[in-house]
Amino acid sequence: MHADRDKGAGTGGGAAGSTLLSQASEDAVAPYTEGDPILQVRGLAKHYPLTQGILFKRQIGAVRAVDGVDFDLYAGETLGIVGESGCGKSTVAKMLVHLERPTAGAIRYKGEDISKLSGRALKAVRRNIQMVFQDPYTSLNPRMTVGDIIGEPYEIHPEVAPKGSRRQKVQDLLDVVGLNPEYINRYPHQFSGGQRQRIGIARGLALNPEIIVADEPVSALDVSVQAQVVNLLDRLQAEFNLSFVFIAHDLSIVRHISDRVGVMYLGRIVEIGSDAEIYDHPTHPYTQALLSAVPVPDPTAREHRERIILHGDVPSPANIPSGCRFRTRCWKAQERCELEVPLLAVPAEFRHVDTPARHDSACHFAEEKRVVPPEGELEIPGPAEAPGDGETSEAEGDERS
Amino acid sequence: MLLEVRDLYVEFHTREGVAKAVNGVNYSVAEGETLAVLGESGSGKSVTAQAVMGILDMPPGKIAGGEILFKGQDLLKAKPDERRKIRGQEMAMIFQDALSSLNPVLTVGQQLGEMFVVHRGMSRKDAKAKAIELMDRVRIPAAKERVNQYPHQFSGGMRQRIMIAMAMALEPSLIIADEPTTALDVTVQAQVMDLLAELQRELNMGLILITHDLGVVADVADKIAVMYAGRIVETAPVHEIYKAPAHPYTKGLLQSIPRLDQKGRELYAIQGLPPNLTRIPPGCAFNPRCPMAQDVCRSDVPPLYEVDEQRRSACHFWKETLDAR
Numbered sequence: 102m103h104a105d106r107d108k109g110a111g112t113g114g115g116a117a118g119s120t121l122l123s124q125a126s127e128d129a130v131a132p133y134t135e136g137d138p139i140l141q142v143r144g145l146a147k148h149y150p151l152t153q154g155i156l157f158k159r160q161i162g163a164v165r166a167v168d169g170v171d172f173d174l175y176a177g178e179t180l181g182i183v184g185e186s187g188c189g190k191s192t193v194a195k196m197l198v199h200l201e202r203p204t205a206g207a208i209r210y211k212g213e214d215i216s217k218l219s220g221r222a223l224k225a226v227r228r229n230i231q232m233v234f235q236d237p238y239t240s241l242n243p244r245m246t247v248g249d250i251i252g253e254p255y256e257i258h259p260e261v262a263p264k265g266s267r268r269q270k271v272q273d274l275l276d277v278v279g280l281n282p283e284y285i286n287r288y289p290h291q292f293s294g295g296q297r298q299r300i301g302i303a304r305g306l307a308l309n310p311e312i313i314v315a316d317e318p319v320s321a322l323d324v325s326v327q328a329q330v331v332n333l334l335d336r337l338q339a340e341f342n343l344s345f346v347f348i349a350h351d352l353s354i355v356r357h358i359s360d361r362v363g364v365m366y367l368g369r370i371v372e373i374g375s376d377a378e379i380y381d382h383p384t385h386p387y388t389q390a391l392l393s394a395v396p397v398p399d400p401t402a403r404e405h406r407e408r409i410i411l412h413g414d415v416p417s418p419a420n421i422p423s424g425c426r427f428r429t430r431c432w433k434a435q436e437r438c439e440l441e442v443p444l445l446a447v448p449a450e451f452r453h454v455d456t457p458a459r460h461d462s463a464c465h466f467a468e469e470k471r472v473v474p475p476e477g478e479l480e481i482p483g484p485a486e487a488p489g490d491g492e493t494s495e496a497e498g499d500e501r502s
Numbered sequence: 503m504l505l506e507v508r509d510l511y512v513e514f515h516t517r518e519g520v521a522k523a524v525n526g527v528n529y530s531v532a533e534g535e536t537l538a539v540l541g542e543s544g545s546g547k548s549v550t551a552q553a554v555m556g557i558l559d560m561p562p563g564k565i566a567g568g569e570i571l572f573k574g575q576d577l578l579k580a581k582p583d584e585r586r587k588i589r590g591q592e593m594a595m596i597f598q599d600a601l602s603s604l605n606p607v608l609t610v611g612q613q614l615g616e617m618f619v620v621h622r623g624m625s626r627k628d629a630k631a632k633a634i635e636l637m638d639r640v641r642i643p644a645a646k647e648r649v650n651q652y653p654h655q656f657s658g659g660m661r662q663r664i665m666i667a668m669a670m671a672l673e674p675s676l677i678i679a680d681e682p683t684t685a686l687d688v689t690v691q692a693q694v695m696d697l698l699a700e701l702q703r704e705l706n707m708g709l710i711l712i713t714h715d716l717g718v719v720a721d722v723a724d725k726i727a728v729m730y731a732g733r734i735v736e737t738a739p740v741h742e743i744y745k746a747p748a749h750p751y752t753k754g755l756l757q758s759i760p761r762l763d764q765k766g767r768e769l770y771a772i773q774g775l776p777p778n779l780t781r782i783p784p785g786c787a788f789n790p791r792c793p794m795a796q797d798v799c800r801s802d803v804p805p806l807y808e809v810d811e812q813r814r815s816a817c818h819f820w821k822e823t824l825d826a827r
Contacts, residue, residue, distance in 0.1 A: 185687035186658075293775050323542040324714055328758035328771040335768065350687065353717075357760035357769065380762065394692035395762055396717030400740045403721050410696060411689045413643075414657045473762050 133211035138173035139344055140197070140230075140312060145170040145206035145216075146368075147192050151419060164419045166192045168368035169206070171445065174312065179338065179345040181359030181376075183352055183391070187415055189368040190348045194316040197346060198232045199223060210312075228258050231310040235317035237297035241289040247300055248285040251275070254307040261308050274303040277340075279333060295326035299333065306337065314346045319354060331358060352395050356380050364388045367426045368418055370445055374460030381475075382457040384448060384467040387427050393472040402474060409472070425465065433466050441465065503571075504708040505554065505593075505676055506530040510568035512549050512732075514779075515561060521779040523549045525732040526568075528806075531708040533675065536699075538711045538723035538740070540755075544776055546732035547712045551678045554710075555595050556585045572676070591621055594669035596698075598681035600661035604653040610637070610664050611649035617671040636667040640697060659690035663697065670701055676708045683718065695722060716759055720744060725812075728752050731777050731787035734806070738813040748815035748824050750792050786818070794819050 148163040167189040174180050184190045195201040197208060199215070208216045215226045234240035241250055251271045255262045262270045272282035278299040289297055298318060305313050318334070319327045331354060338345060349355050355362055356376050363373040364387065372385040383389050390409040397406065411430045416422055425443050428434040448467035451459040458469040512524035524546040531537045541547040552558040554570055556577065570577040572593065577585060597603040605613055614636055615629030624632065630649065637645035640663040642656075653661055662682060669677055679698065683691040699722055702709050713719060719726060719740065726743050728736045728751065736749040747753040757770040774791045777783055783790055789799040798818050806814040809824070817823060 185689065295775065323776070324716070324755055325542060325758055325772040326775070328760075328769040331760065332769055332771055351760075352688070353760040353762045356762060390689060392762070394688040396691075396695075396715065396721045397762060398716040398720045398744065398756065398759060400720040400723075400744055408692065410692055412693075414659055414690070475763065 133213075137212070139176045139211060140174035140346075141207075141209040141212075142170060142172050142174075142193075142197075143207045143209070145193065145196060145208065146204045147189070147196060147201055148204045162419055164417075165368050165421055166418055167196070167203075168418075168421070170365075170368075170370055172363055172370060172373060174344050174346060176311070176344055177338070177342050178360040179347050179358055181355035181362040182346065182348045182365060182370075183350060183355050183362060184365035185350060185391075185415060187367075187418065188365040189418070190365050191316050193365075194232065194314045194346065194348050197312075197314050198230055199227060200232075224257070228261070228308045229310050230312045230314065231305040231308060233298075233301050233305045233313060233315040233318045236321050237294055237301050238321070240301055241297055243289055246286050246288055247271075247275070247292075250289070250300060251303045251307055254304065258308055270307070271303075274306055277306065277337070278303045279329075293326075294322050295330060298322060298330050302330075302333065302337070306341070309341070310343070312344045312346065314348070316348045317350065318347075320349060320351060327354070334358065352380075352392060364391065367415060367421060369426065369463065370461075371427065371464070372460070372462045373445070374457075374462075378457045378460045380473055381471060382460075382469050383472065384451070384458050384460075384462040384469050385464045386431050386433055386466075388462075389470050389472050390430075397474065399474075406474065407472065425463070427464075433464075435466070437465050503530050504533050504535075504573065505710075506569075506571040507550065507554065508569040508571065510550060510553060510570065511566035512546070512553055512558065512563060513566050514563050516780070519780040522782060523563075523732050523779055524553070525782075527729070527732070527734055529727050529734065529737065531676065531710055533708055534702070534706045536702070536709045536711060536722055536724045538713060538719040538726045539729060540713060540716070540719055540726055541729035542714055542776055544731075544779060545729040547729045548680055549732075550729075551595070551680055551710060551712055555593065555678060556589060557595070587621075590617060590674070591672045592674050593676040593678065594672070594674045596662075596665050596669045596677065596679040596682045598684050600658065600665045600685075601653060603665060604661060606653055609650050609652055610656070614649075614664070614668055614671060617668065621672055632671075636671055637664070639670075639701075640664070640667045642667075658686055659694060662686060662690075662694050666694070666698060666701070670705070673705055674707065676710070677702070678710045678712070680712045681714070682711070684713070684715070691718075698722075716755065728755075731782050732779065733787065733816060734814075735788065735816045736814065737806075738809070742813060746824055748809050748813060748820045749817045750794050750819075750823055751788050753823060754791075754793075786816070794822065 145167060146169055147167040148165050150160045151162040151164060152158040153161045170193055172180060182190050192201060196203050203216050207214045210226055218226060248271050251274055252267050255267050272285055275282045275284060280296060280299050319330050322330060335358065337343060347355065347358055359376050361375050362379040363370045366387050372379060372383065372388045379388060383392060390411045393407060393409040413430055416429055422429050424440050425438040428438040443463040443465050445461050445463040447459055448462055507527055507529050510524055510527045514521040514523055527550050529537060539547045553565055565578060611630050611633045614633035618624040618629040618632050619626065634645045634649050637649060642648060642660055642663055683694050686694060711723060723740045725739050726737065727734045730751050736752050743752060747756060754772040758772055760769060772791055777787055785800040785802055786804050789795040804816045804818045806816050807820050809815050809820055
């Protein structure tokens with residue numbers, strides 16, 4: 102859907118690295134120009150203090166939930182962030198929409214650091230960065246009607262829609278997300294999970310934001326409903342030229358929706374690149390293990406597919422291993438991994454070759470290894486043969502009835 | 503045959519009316535075999551399993567008909583204390599959410615050992631030794647020390663291993679695993695599924711795996727039963743169903759999942775929503791969402807047609823569905 106963007110995004114890792122350097126040296130806000138990343142995240146960290154004592158609290162350590170995350174988001178693209186529970190991906194999402202304040206680092210929206218804003222300036226920025234939450238059952242107030250839920254952003258930002266036009270606006274939004282505009286006076290419990298998620302999405306769209314941060318938006322939904330919501334997000338992105346930060350643990354969905362993908366482990370991004378670079382040419386051992394662990398919907402794959410089974414659990418973010426944080430579960434770990442923190446950059450061996458393996462990967466011993474069977478090797482019927490393919494509107498039409 | 507469910511009907515009496523959760527389900531599992539029961543929430547896959555285990559909440563639930571034959575004995579006619587003996591010793595269940603299935607105020611050692619005290623009449627001391635042995639077997643490191651810990655002190659993956667250990671404790675011949683890895687991360691899910699498969703081979707158990715994940719099914723199952731609105735709509739050996747589904751619902755499911763090996767174009771989405779179980783549509787329950795529906799689908803409930811010796815499909819147009827690929 103963003104073929105024009107893909108090329109630039111593919112090399113985005115390298116380009117991002119250089120912008121980071123130049124910006125850091127100038128230490129000034131470069132004016133935002135078209136084509137620059139709309140969102141730049143640099144050294145983002147969130148540490149939650151661990152304290153001891155009741156009267157005289159002293160800090161005995163910190164849970165380093167997010168510990169130095171860098172990425173860029175371009176206008177109109179989708180950046181997927183994957184990782185296992187506890188890797189800090191949701192904390193990143195919360196910081197992006199200012200629900201949590203970063204301990205360190207910068208979030209630059211069009212060149213301006215928004216992480217330390219407050220008051221009126223913050224309010225203005227927040228309008229442009231909206232969130233869709235994971236659980237459509239708890240993120241909608243059960244005592245408010247759908248119209249009030251979707252219209253509430255206008256109470257806070259009345260400049261977007263004057264009072265008289267709000268009802269019409271809300272009905273338009275319902276229509277956009279494929280719900281019957283006449284449902285405006287219903288309550289959340291009268292809707293199914295998929296429909297509720299559509300309401301959550303409509304609320305996210307209400308203020309015409311430029312960026313939507315979606316934290317596991319489909320993981321609470323049934324398989325057949327997931328596809329409907331994923332298609333809706335795809336369509337909305339094209340329609341409104343939205344930039345998405347799409348956070349999920351389901352690697353297949355992330356590949357489907359993302360232009361670029363970042364893999365997180367224990368508070369850091371360990372590998373980032375275009376979807377093909379990450380899924381077909383991963384160089385970080387964690388990415389490889391993660392991809393090889395995903396069950397593939399093809400029974401013939403189970404015999405010949407190589408599985409990397411990781412041992413043990415993710416270490417506690419309160420006690421992060423020295424050096425490379427993945428080394429405790431890595432089969433390649435050596436002394437160097439214990440002593441030296443690997444940086445997120447293009448590994449030296451790929452730096453001067455033109456290969457899809459040339460993307461940022463935080464590993465001392467990065468090597469390319471294909472773990473997902475190449476396209477076409479799986480035997481299940483592909484989406485191309487689907488009857489009535491491409492007609493999302495049909496599905497939505499049905500939900501309206 | 504180890505377990506045979508024949509024409510099972512389960513309904514729930516609620517204020518909104520009678521919800522027909524299971525409407526004539528047939529399936530069977532042999533020793534050493536893995537049957538995957540695939541379905542979305544509300545398809546009746548868990549309710550069927552609960553009826554087999556004898557842990558259905560009655561009321562509001564009610565078994566309205568059918569037979570559950572376990573090693574030839576009809577469990578629905580068995581007395582409660584007979585059933586209690588079978589449960590745990592002969593068949594065991596692994597639940598989705600290990601944290602809420604374990605007792606938070608007892609150590610894992612006590613909970614594992616309880617099986618041996620109750621069913622085998624062991625002393626507490628022997629039972630604890632057995633518990634340590636079991637924890638070793640499901641590869642929990644430092645089992646000797648950890649046997650005295652409480653469930654909250656374990657990670658999600660380890661809690662699920664403890665659940666597996668508990669189910670395996672008395673070496674049952676049938677295990678029912680209800681979404682055993684849904685709450686786990688993929689790398690941990692792979693560990694747990696591996697462990698489960700290994701123990702199954704070792705003990706030659708029958709395994710019923712209840713899941714909504716087509717990937718997990720492809721990885722471990724021998725045969726599949728796809729459920730929709732309380733009925734089995736298709737059963738087949740695992741290889742065939744992925745290659746050529748014979749029911750439009752199965753086909754839709756397979757086509758609607760995003761793929762790891764390719765960047766998708768628009769996903770195929772099954773229209774609409776699963777039906778409300780108090781108002782299942784007449785004819786084929788899938789007809790309002792089916793791209794192939796004809797008049798006959800709206801009037802006649804399709805029987806389970808025989809596609810071949812091992813395959814059944816509850817679709818009037820199973821032939822067309824097979825050919826359409």
